[in-house]
Amino acid sequence: SSSKRVTLLGSTGSIGTQALDVIRANPGRFQVVALSAQSNADLLIQQAREFRPAVVVIGDERKYETVKAALAGQSTEVLTGSAALTEVAGRPDTDIVLTAMVGYSGLLPTVAAIRAGKDIALANKETLVVAGQLITRLVQEHGVGLYPVDSEHSAIFQCLVGEERNPIEKIILTASGGPFRGRTAEQLASVTKAQALKHPNWDMGAKITIDSASLMNKGLEVIEAKWLFGLNDDQIDVVVHPQSIIHSLVQFQDGSLKAQLGLPDMKLPIQYALGYPERLPSDFPRFSFLDYPNLTFEQPDRATFRNLPLAFEAMRQGGNAPCVLNAANEIAVAAFLRDEIGFLEMPNLVESCLTKVSYLAEPSLDDYVLTDQETRRVAHELVGRR
Numbered sequence: 001s002s003s004k005r006v007t008l009l010g011s012t013g014s015i016g017t018q019a020l021d022v023i024r025a026n027p028g029r030f031q032v033v034a035l036s037a038q039s040n041a042d043l044l045i046q047q048a049r050e051f052r053p054a055v056v057v058i059g060d061e062r063k064y065e066t067v068k069a070a071l072a073g074q075s076t077e078v079l080t081g082s083a084a085l086t087e088v089a090g091r092p093d094t095d096i097v098l099t100a101m102v103g104y105s106g107l108l109p110t111v112a113a114i115r116a117g118k119d120i121a122l123a124n125k126e127t128l129v130v131a132g133q134l135i136t137r138l139v140q141e142h143g144v145g146l147y148p149v150d151s152e153h154s155a156i157f158q159c160l161v162g163e164e165r166n167p168i169e170k171i172i173l174t175a176s177g178g179p180f181r182g183r184t185a186e187q188l189a190s191v192t193k194a195q196a197l198k199h200p201n202w203d204m205g206a207k208i209t210i211d212s213a214s215l216m217n218k219g220l221e222v223i224e225a226k227w228l229f230g231l232n233d234d235q236i237d238v239v240v241h242p243q244s245i246i247h248s249l250v251q252f253q254d255g256s257l258k259a260q261l262g263l264p265d266m267k268l269p270i271q272y273a274l275g276y277p278e279r280l281p282s283d284f285p286r287f288s289f290l291d292y293p294n295l296t297f298e299q300p301d302r303a304t305f306r307n308l309p310l311a312f313e314a315m316r317q318g319g320n321a322p323c324v325l326n327a328a329n330e331i332a333v334a335a336f337l338r339d340e341i342g343f344l345e346m347p348n349l350v351e352s353c354l355t356k357v358s359y360l361a362e363p364s365l366d367d368y369v370l371t372d373q374e375t376r377r378v379a380h381e382l383v384g385r386r
């Protein structure tokens with residue numbers, strides 16, 4: 001088969017660099033046509049020299065001249081500025097767009113890619129949290145594929161292959177529980193960002209690592225799953241599984257459960273999303289039950305990790321509530337990473353924003369953009385007032 005042309009947005013991050021590892025390990029399968037970074041010019045330059053894409057985007061305009069000069073010897077176009085990512089995402093000469101940028105910044109480029117008829121390998125879960133209804137409608141209108149990269153959603157997606165005629169009774173998302181599993185609220189009040197940044201099973205970007213510690217990541221994934229798999233709110237369960245071997249499960253109407261298992265390694269779901277419908281061979285380490293004689297399960301502690309019930313509540317409200325939840329959380333995580341607020345103040349900030357920002361039942365794309373801006377303004381004000 002001929003090679004798939006890949007646009008890789010957020011190529012310098014945790015998912016982005018692992019995606020390039022996957023592409024490198026499958027010579028002739030994929031051709032990188034575009035790369036993007038926000039501020040890591042050095043790595044972007046190095047990647048562009050190796051993969052020779054048609055275009056690169058450096059978000060930070062102050063780095064533009066550096067990247068431009070470094071790539072002067074090759075035929076790679078260099079772009080910068082906030083609109084550049086959306087412009088590149090919507091270009092015709094590509095087959096699949098991997099969205100590996102972090103946070104709300106994924107929304108407009110993903111919309112542009114879908115409108116241009118491109119398949120999406122979705123790592124940027126925030127896009128579906130913010131505007132799941134709009135994105136899934138666009139995906140249907142344009143007949144594009146939407147392939148999850150998130151390991152839990154990839155697990156469910158893999159379990160659903162061949163089950164197209166069979167309704168889902170429910171799904172069970174597994175959660176590692178993060179570094180603070182079992183802690184009390186009193187203990188959590190004083191945890192530091194260094195402690196929160198140490199995830200037991202996964203090596204990821206800072207934002208999702210904090211989200212994993214606070215269980216907001218699982219909350220975002222619940223909303224992501226709702227839209228990816230067309231579920232009602234009461235069809236989604238969460239179970240804590242500290243070993244992160246069972247990546248998630250689907251239950252069908254006969255009661256049968258299907259699960260996908262493997263060592264925690266994002267390269268597998270990345271490769272599955274890029275290679276779909278094919279399973280490409282890999283030399284990823286193989287799982288052995290003998291190394292994991294105890295796979296355990298427990299209830300999430302919803303009273304202590306309030307972000308999880310807050311996310312369920314925002315999902316039930318629908319409209320722009322998940323967009324508010326996401327924006328408030330982005331400000332909360334950034335403030336926590338700057339030591340401006342404590343760990344338990346993150347859910348407080350999210351909850352306050354959900355009550356303060358006006359509710360919209362049927363938001364348009366412009367409404368989502370405005371909701372995001374308004375929530376950030378409110379959240380900044382709340383952080384500043386403390």
Ligand code: NDP
Pocket residue numbers: 009010011012013014015016036037038039040041059085099100101102103105123124125126149150151202203204205206207208266
């Ligand atoms: P990282 O922080 O490691 O990387 C983020 C990437 O996006 C970098 O290339 C970064 O550029 C770029 N970026 C940062 N800010 C912006 C912006 N405002 N606009 C455009 N690009 C930007 O994140 P991860 O790779 O960990 O996560 C990426 C996405 O994948 C997230 O949505 C996350 O939830 C999801 N995900 C990640 C998993 C993981 O294992 N890491 C697992 C499942 C999902 P620069 O390097 O220059 O800052």
Ligand code: MG
Pocket residue numbers: 150151152221
């Ligand atoms: Mg996940």
